[in-house]
Amino acid sequence: MGKVMFRDLYFGQASAETEVAQDPSRFLKNYYDRWNIANRLGRKDFFLLVGPKGAGKTAxxxxxxxxxxxxxxxxxVFAKTLNLDEVSPGVSPLASITQKLVSDQATGITDAAWRLFLSLRFFEMLLSDESSSLANDPQALDxxxxxxxxxxxxxxxxxVLRKVRENKISLSLKGLLTGETASKQTEEVPVSALGQSLERLVLNAQSDNHFVLSIDGLDRIIGHNPAYWLTLAALLRVGEDFHHKLISARSSLRFFVMCRSDVFRRISFADSDKIAGDSALFVDWGSQQTEPRDSPLWDYLAAKAEITPDALFEHFPPHVSVGLRSSKxxxxxxxxxxxxxTRSTPREMTMLMRRLQEEVPPGGYVTSDRIxxxxxxxxxxxxxxxVxxxxxxxxxxxxxxxxEELLSSLPSAREVTRDDLGKSVVASGLEVDKTAELAEFLxxxxxxxxxxxxxxxxxxYHRxxxxxxxxxxxxxxxxxxxYAFNIPYSRGAANG
Known part of the structure; x- marks a missing residue:
C-alpha cells in the first residue's frame, strides 16, 4: 500500500461528542491513552478531571x-452525562444562584443539596437497571x-437546593435502610437529611452492572457571582466524599466531574489542594521538554491518523519561512x-491540522506557504x-x-510590558486598574x-x-x- 496523502489522513473532530456520534468504535480504537486510564479505572483513584479548555476532558x-x-x-454499562444545562435547565440556571441561597455561613445546606442531587441521579440509574436490587424492591419503587x-x-x-433550604418535606424510608439506622426506619426523614439516607441506599444496592455519572460543562456557565463559586466548591467537596465512599463500598458506581483549570483555580475551599493531589487527573498536554518534536500531542495526532509520529513528520517541509517582507x-x-x-491542546492541534488539509489540494503536498x-x-x-x-x-x-480591541493595539508580540497592556486598556476606554485582571486572564x-x-x-502557562x-x-x-491581529513580532518590525 502506498503512502496516504496528507489530505486523506484522519485527525478526529474538534468535539469529542461529534467524533463519538460519528464512529464510536474508531474513537475508542484511536484514543491516545496518555494517562493509562484503562488501568486507573480499576483502582478508582480519581473522580475529578482538570485541564484547560480543549485538553480532552470530555473525550x-x-x-x-x-x-x-x-x-x-x-x-x-449504564452511563449518564450531565452538562450544566441539564443539571440546571434554563428556568433555573446554576449561575443565577444568589447569596440568599448560598453563603459561607450555610455551606452545610449546599453540601446536603449536592449530596441529595447526586444520590437522586444514581437512584434513578439503578432503578433503570431491571437486574438491580432496587428495581426489584417494591419499597424502592414506592x-x-x-x-x-x-x-x-x-x-x-x-x-433541590431550595427544597433543602426550606426543609419542609419529609419522607419515610421504612424498610429500606438497615444496620445502625434500623431503629429509625419508621421515622420521617427531613429533606435536609435525605441525601445521606439516599446515598447509603445506592451504596448498598446490588447489581452486576456498572454505572457512570459524569458532570461536564463547568466552563459553560461561569461568572462573578460569589454564590456560584461557593456552589461549585460544595460540589467538589461532596464529590470527593462520595468518591471515597464508592471505593470503600466496592460499589460498581463511578462518579466524575470535568473542570477547566482556570475555573478550578477560582474555586477556593479548605480541601481543594487535597482533592487536587489525591483525587484529580490533570488532563494536561503541556510538555516539560525543550524539543517540540517530543510533545505528546504528536503521538495524539498520529494515533488518530493511525500512523507513527515520524510518518506524520514526513508530510511536512523542514522549515516554515516567515518575515519574507522584512529585512530579516x-x-x-x-x-x-x-x-x-496552538496552545498545546488536542482540540487546537486537530483544528489546525484540518485547516491545513483545506489548504492542500487533492493530490497535493504540504508546503511552507500552505502551513x-x-x-x-x-x-x-x-x-x-x-478565546x-x-x-x-x-x-x-x-x-x-x-x-479584540485590547489585543490588536499591542505594539509588538515580543516583550509586552505592563505599560503596553495598560495603554491598550486606557485606549479602549477602560480604567487602567483593569490591566492586572486582563494580564492574569491572558x-x-x-x-x-x-x-x-x-x-x-x-x-x-499552558505548557x-x-x-x-x-x-x-x-x-x-x-x-x-x-498572526490573528497582524501584530509585529518586535517593535518596528513587519509581521511575517
Whole structure:
C-alpha cells in the first residue's frame, strides 16, 4: 500500500461528542491513552478531571464510557452525562444562584443539596437497571414515586437546593435502610437529611452492572457571582466524599466531574489542594521538554491518523519561512511552528491540522506557504472564537467586550510590558486598574507567557503550568494572536 496523502489522513473532530456520534468504535480504537486510564479505572483513584479548555476532558469521559462498554458489554454499562444545562435547565440556571441561597455561613445546606442531587441521579440509574436490587424492591419503587410527587426526582440542582433550604418535606424510608439506622426506619426523614439516607441506599444496592455519572460543562456557565463559586466548591467537596465512599463500598458506581483549570483555580475551599493531589487527573498536554518534536500531542495526532509520529513528520517541509517582507526573514522548524501556533491542546492541534488539509489540494503536498496560510486561518477564526468564549464569565463583561480591541493595539508580540497592556486598556476606554485582571486572564488562558530578558526564555502557562505568573512583565504574546491581529513580532518590525 502506498503512502496516504496528507489530505486523506484522519485527525478526529474538534468535539469529542461529534467524533463519538460519528464512529464510536474508531474513537475508542484511536484514543491516545496518555494517562493509562484503562488501568486507573480499576483502582478508582480519581473522580475529578482538570485541564484547560480543549485538553480532552470530555473525550476522556467518553473514553471511560466506551472502554467500560467494550470490557463489560454495552448492555451492562449504564452511563449518564450531565452538562450544566441539564443539571440546571434554563428556568433555573446554576449561575443565577444568589447569596440568599448560598453563603459561607450555610455551606452545610449546599453540601446536603449536592449530596441529595447526586444520590437522586444514581437512584434513578439503578432503578433503570431491571437486574438491580432496587428495581426489584417494591419499597424502592414506592420511594421513587414519592420523590416524584415531592418534586425531587427530576429537579435541577437549584430547585433541590431550595427544597433543602426550606426543609419542609419529609419522607419515610421504612424498610429500606438497615444496620445502625434500623431503629429509625419508621421515622420521617427531613429533606435536609435525605441525601445521606439516599446515598447509603445506592451504596448498598446490588447489581452486576456498572454505572457512570459524569458532570461536564463547568466552563459553560461561569461568572462573578460569589454564590456560584461557593456552589461549585460544595460540589467538589461532596464529590470527593462520595468518591471515597464508592471505593470503600466496592460499589460498581463511578462518579466524575470535568473542570477547566482556570475555573478550578477560582474555586477556593479548605480541601481543594487535597482533592487536587489525591483525587484529580490533570488532563494536561503541556510538555516539560525543550524539543517540540517530543510533545505528546504528536503521538495524539498520529494515533488518530493511525500512523507513527515520524510518518506524520514526513508530510511536512523542514522549515516554515516567515518575515519574507522584512529585512530579516526567518526559517522556523515546521514542528515547532505548528505546535507553538496552538496552545498545546488536542482540540487546537486537530483544528489546525484540518485547516491545513483545506489548504492542500487533492493530490497535493504540504508546503511552507500552505502551513502559514492554515495558521493564519486557524488563528483568526478558530483561536479568536475560542478565546472570546473562554473570556465570558471569567473576565468582567466590560473587559471581555473589548478583548479584540485590547489585543490588536499591542505594539509588538515580543516583550509586552505592563505599560503596553495598560495603554491598550486606557485606549479602549477602560480604567487602567483593569490591566492586572486582563494580564492574569491572558496568562491563565495561555495567551501570554512570562518572558526572561536575560535568557530569552518564555514560560507559557499552558505548557509549563508549574511556573507562576510574572505580574510585573514583560510577557510574550502567543504566536496565534500575533498572526490573528497582524501584530509585529518586535517593535518596528513587519509581521511575517
Amino acid at each position: 476522556t469521559s467518553e473514553y471511560i464510557r466506551l472502554h467500560l462498554q467494550q470490557k463489560h458489554g454495552k448492555a451492562h 420511594l421513587a414515586k414519592r420523590l416524584r410527587n415531592a418534586g425531587l426526582a427530576t429537579s435541577d440542582f437549584p430547585s 526573514p526567518r526559517n522556523i522548524p515546521t514542528i515547532e511552528y505548528i505546535l507553538t501556533s 502559514r496560510s492554515a495558521v493564519d486561518t486557524f488563528a483568526s477564526r478558530d483561536l479568536l472564537t475560542t 472570546k468564549a473562554e473570556a465570558t464569565g471569567l473576565l468582567k463583561s466590560d473587559i471581555a467586550e473589548h478583548l 496568562f491563565m488562558a495561555g495567551l501570554i507567557g512570562n518572558y526572561d530578558r536575560n535568557t530569552g526564555y518564555i514560560q507559557f 509549563r503550568d508549574t511556573y507562576k505568573f510574572k505580574r510585573t512583565g514583560p510577557w510574550q504574546l502567543h504566536r496565534g494572536l500575533m
